[in-house]
Amino acid sequence: MKPAPFDYVRPGSLEEALQALAGHPGAKVLAGGQSLVPLLSMRLAAPAVLVDINDLPDLDHVRVSADGVRIGALARHAAVLRDPDVARVQPLVPLALANVAHATIRNRGTTVGSLVHADAAAEMPMVLRLLDGSLDVAGPGGRRTIPVAELYVGPLESSLHHDEIAVEAFFPALAPHTGVAFEEIARRHGDYAMCGVAAVVTLDGDRVVQARAGYLSVSDVPAVIDLTDALGGEVTEASLAAAADAALEQLEPETDIHATADYRAHLARVLTARVVTAAHENAREARS
Amino acid sequence: MTEQTHEIRLNVNGVEHEAAVPARRLLSDALRHDLGLTGTHVGCEHGVCGACTVLVDGQPMRSCLMFAVSAAGHEITTVEGLARPDGELGPVQQAFRECHGLQCGFCTPGFLTTITAGIAENPDPTEDEARDMVAGNLCRCTGYQNIVKAVCRAAELARADEDGAA
Ligand SMILES: Cc1cc2nc3c(=O)[nH]c(=O)nc-3n(C[C@H](O)[C@H](O)[C@H](O)COP(=O)(O)OP(=O)(O)OC[C@H]3O[C@@H](n4cnc5c(N)ncnc54)[C@H](O)[C@@H]3O)c2cc1C
Numbered sequence: 273m274k275p276a277p278f279d280y281v282r283p284g285s286l287e288e289a290l291q292a293l294a295g296h297p298g299a300k301v302l303a304g305g306q307s308l309v310p311l312l313s314m315r316l317a318a319p320a321v322l323v324d325i326n327d328l329p330d331l332d333h334v335r336v337s338a339d340g341v342r343i344g345a346l347a348r349h350a351a352v353l354r355d356p357d358v359a360r361v362q363p364l365v366p367l368a369l370a371n372v373a374h375a376t377i378r379n380r381g382t383t384v385g386s387l388v389h390a391d392a393a394a395e396m397p398m399v400l401r402l403l404d405g406s407l408d409v410a411g412p413g414g415r416r417t418i419p420v421a422e423l424y425v426g427p428l429e430s431s432l433h434h435d436e437i438a439v440e441a442f443f444p445a446l447a448p449h450t451g452v453a454f455e456e457i458a459r460r461h462g463d464y465a466m467c468g469v470a471a472v473v474t475l476d477g478d479r480v481v482q483a484r485a486g487y488l489s490v491s492d493v494p495a496v497i498d499l500t501d502a503l504g505g506e507v508t509e510a511s512l513a514a515a516a517d518a519a520l521e522q523l524e525p526e527t528d529i530h531a532t533a534d535y536r537a538h539l540a541r542v543l544t545a546r547v548v549t550a551a552h553e554n555a556r557e558a559r560s
Numbered sequence: 561m562t563e564q565t566h567e568i569r570l571n572v573n574g575v576e577h578e579a580a581v582p583a584r585r586l587l588s589d590a591l592r593h594d595l596g597l598t599g600t601h602v603g604c605e606h607g608v609c610g611a612c613t614v615l616v617d618g619q620p621m622r623s624c625l626m627f628a629v630s631a632a633g634h635e636i637t638t639v640e641g642l643a644r645p646d647g648e649l650g651p652v653q654q655a656f657r658e659c660h661g662l663q664c665g666f667c668t669p670g671f672l673t674t675i676t677a678g679i680a681e682n683p684d685p686t687e688d689e690a691r692d693m694v695a696g697n698l699c700r701c702t703g704y705q706n707i708v709k710a711v712c713r714a715a716e717l718a719r720a721d722e723d724g725a726a
């Protein structure tokens with residue numbers, strides 16, 4: 273099928289783009305189009321106006337500092353993935369991005385677009401939540417920072433207002449004595465996962481002082497669970513089983529055409545143990 | 561309601577084309593219907609099959625997930641642009657012929673463009689890397705074995721070209 277008719281504007285400044293959005297309640301932002309165009313073609317969305325932000329200057333950046341990684345709204349997944357400074361400062365970002373779609377789609381799709389799109393099956397919204405990052409947005413009233421805790425409000429729903437444009441995402445740097453890991457199960461590498469889990473584990477000496485895991489494609493919004501208490505300070509077969517139990521108590525896996533709730537629960541359990549073990553291992557290596 | 565059209569210039573395979581298209585015209589349809597370049601194939605129209613893959617400024621992208629109006633100002637290469645200037649087959653085309661990388665040929669244009677960019681980035685792929693290079697393209701006929709062989713052979717041919725040129 274083909275998209276329904278719409279008016280198209282391709283502004284050359286952020287001010288013009290914001291004006292175009294403000295003038296039309298039925299307007300939508302077009303970034304990489306890798307999620308939006310299929311929705312238009314299937315006529316699941318029919319905005320009156322598309323505001324193509326691909327010509328906005330200054331949004332095509334990836335900036336890395338000791339604090340973390342700042343990703344502009346026009347930075348394509350592929351550019352973020354191949355940036356060696358990103359990998360050094362927050363290795364979870366490329367670990368997850370390598371699983372976002374296929375290379376051809378990563379060449380066009382933007383990381384910020386994926387964050388706004390708020391798909392619970394997508395990697396980056398979950399990673400932003402797990403790392404406690406934020407999203408900067410510009411609107412008619414100026415710029416504001418949305419902490420990730422306030423960003424995801426429902427299935428495919430972020431808390432951006434319709435007249436706001438996301439300009440930059442912030443992923444905090446890896447903390448000292450900390451390790452990360454990511455793993456997902458998909459039918460084919462590059463497809464949306466049936467379940468994916470990431471972990472962040474922090475040590476003090478030999479003791480695990482913090483452990484959190486993020487889950488994608490398990491519930492209808494990206495989920496993050498604190499496993500610190502369940503692990504009880506160490507990573508053993510018993511503590512991993514306790515952590516997986518604790519996670520599954522809070523997650524409510526869903527059934528869909530790709531996998532049953534039981535199978536998702538099984539995957540979440542197996543992957544929790546794997547990524548916590550791997551993140552723990554990374555944290556120990558970082559220490560030595 | 562009459563739909564507004566946009567006058568656009570599209571640079572495809574080094575040639576400037578002019579077209580008047582509605583904003584909703586997908587790049588894949590503009591190539592096929594407005595410019596008559598029917599080498600680009602359309603399968604799923606939602607980014608999954610890869611048949612419509614073209615190069616945009618040298619990088620493979622789905623032409624069914626781009627609007628023609630958004631493509632204006634970029635250099636597009638379609639499968640028609642992959643032959644050598646003298647009309648002989650390019651290295652990836654040659655490798656597909658030698659290795660029997662196609663059967664019905666429906667998926668082939670997307671594979672050829674994807675692999676052309678893939679071996680430019682990685683001139684000596686391992687078999688695993690070759691497999692990963694084409695992982696976003698679907699083929700219903702070949703079982704992929706010969707396509708993976710063709711990737712490695714194409715890389716070899718392209719390297720020989722480079723050596724010859726140097
Ligand atoms: C075949 C296929 C497989 C895929 N597999 C995966 C996968 O495994 N994992 C995954 O995470 N993703 C996957 N994707 C989606 C891909 O990662 C997209 O890049 C991403 O979801 C959206 O980014 P985009 O820039 O293309 O946004 P668009 O499609 O342009 O926009 C998506 C939504 O976000 C809004 N938006 C975008 N940018 C902004 C902004 N700056 N400000 C305000 N609103 C904005 C749009 O209005 C729209 O509602 C897949 C896509 C395809 C086609």
Ligand code: FES
Nearest residue numbers: 603604605610624
């Ligand atoms: S037609 Fe574009 S990916 Fe299938």
Ligand code: FES
Nearest residue numbers: 663665699700701
């Ligand atoms: S050769 Fe027939 S679909 Fe690939």
